[in-house]
Amino acid sequence: MKQRIFTLLLFAFAGLTACRKNDDNQPDIKQYDDAQIQTYMSANGLTGFTKDETQIADGATGIYYKIINPGNPSTGPDSLKYSDKISIVYTLKSMDGKYVATDTILNHFDDYLGHFVNSSYPQGLQLAIHDLLKYPGGSMRVLVPSRLAYGVRGFGVGSVTSSGRIAGNQSLDYYVHVIKDQAQYDDESINKYFAANSLSGYTKDPLGYYYKINTQGTGTIGDIGDYSNVELTYVGSMLNGTEFDNAAKTTATTMTPFGTIDGFKDVLTKHCTTGTSISVFIPSAIGYGRFQYSAIPPNSVLHFEMQITSVTQP
Structure with a gap:
């Protein structure tokens, strides 16, 4: 009902301003805009x-x-x-x-x-x-x-x-x-996400990301180095739930930590081994930073769910 009244008022005002021309024989857009804004504020209780x-x-x-x-x-x-x-x-x-x-x-x-x-x-x-x-x-x-x-x-x-x-x-x-302060903003965003989705059990790593080990691995932490061949399934998403990388959601892919973003690499080398299932939230500074990357906006917090299938050394 508010939207209908708002629209009718705008049409009425447009008719009035069409009859009231300025020196260039054009409607006065400043008056039209001001009436539009004031009507909007009134209709929405602003x-x-x-x-x-x-x-x-x-x-x-x-x-x-x-x-x-x-x-x-x-x-x-x-x-x-x-x-x-x-x-x-x-x-x-x-x-x-x-x-x-x-x-x-x-x-x-x-x-x-x-x-x-x-x-x-x-x-x-x-x-x-x-x-x-x-x-x-x-x-x-x-x-x-x-x-x-x-x-x-x-x-x-x-x-x-x-x-x-x-x-x-x-x-x-x-x-x-x-x-x-982007780091502070990212940290607050992650914790608000936890609260909104009733998530608990996450640990904050000194590097700034949050992780939760859902399944302990069967290997030894430290087995994964920068150039290890890590076979895993994973999905990457943003805090609005949009998945930006789900190609390896069900079919395992192999990568070396050295070629990944800093936060992802640190998670693999410090907290993962064969069999580890882990959830991680990575702030933008150790993600893609201030740059747009594909469909990921600048300064985006990244969420990964991953399962390590196997680890082999080069």
């Missing part, structure tokens, strides 16, 4: 937002924002600069309710803040992070007007009714968190 009056080329930005966590400007680093490399997680909804992306496991950005718009993110979100959120470790909710989002063309593929496309003239609702 309160405590501030309207940004920062002046840009065509006037005030018209961004509405609410700081959830300001970071720690009193003792932290200087405010964010466009030359700073940042890591963020975010959620996104279009105000017509047709586009929703709330998976913070997939929604990662890691690059220079100045490259934000070049990476297909809206100018309005870049301005909000730089001018309003300001500090690493901070988080905010920000409502970006369509003229500072994807404009009349929208974004994505498919028709305007497609769930994979943001329609034209859509203002956007973002939650964004600028990560200050």
Whole structure:
């Protein structure tokens, strides 16, 4: 019912603005965006937002924002600069309710803040992070007007009714968190995953990953070296459950630890032998780090379930 009322109000406002032209005989998009955002806030019971009056080329930005966590400007680093490399997680909804992306496991950005718009993110979100959120470790909710989002063309593929496309003239609702300490963030994410899924019995290795031996092996720990031939079945997934590597889920494959990511190699050489069945959660620093790898976003925690079939030496 709220969505229907919201849509009807927007159509009504569009009809009014069509009759009220500016000097260029065009509808006033700033007024349209502001009405769209205010109607959205009212329909969704959003309160405590501030309207940004920062002046840009065509006037005030018209961004509405609410700081959830300001970071720690009193003792932290200087405010964010466009030359700073940042890591963020975010959620996104279009105000017509047709586009929703709330998976913070997939929604990662890691690059220079100045490259934000070049990476297909809206100018309005870049301005909000730089001018309003300001500090690493901070988080905010920000409502970006369509003229500072994807404009009349929208974004994505498919028709305007497609769930994979943001329609034209859509203002956007973002939650964004600028990560200050990636290792701490990863550790918190792993422990939240444990709590949410009622998992227990994991041990934190000094290198930073968590492991649980489900079945003890029959060999001797230490038999696996960097160049040992390890035959195993395994599956790799992210914390949202998406499997990125299940080719060896049922059919054993052979690998040498030296050719794997640091966390995976350390697990094999320190905790595994023939017959070991083990579950492990690897933070991004000893996974694929700040780089996108295939379908794995930057700064991703990796989850592996593996069973060692045999170990032979070169």
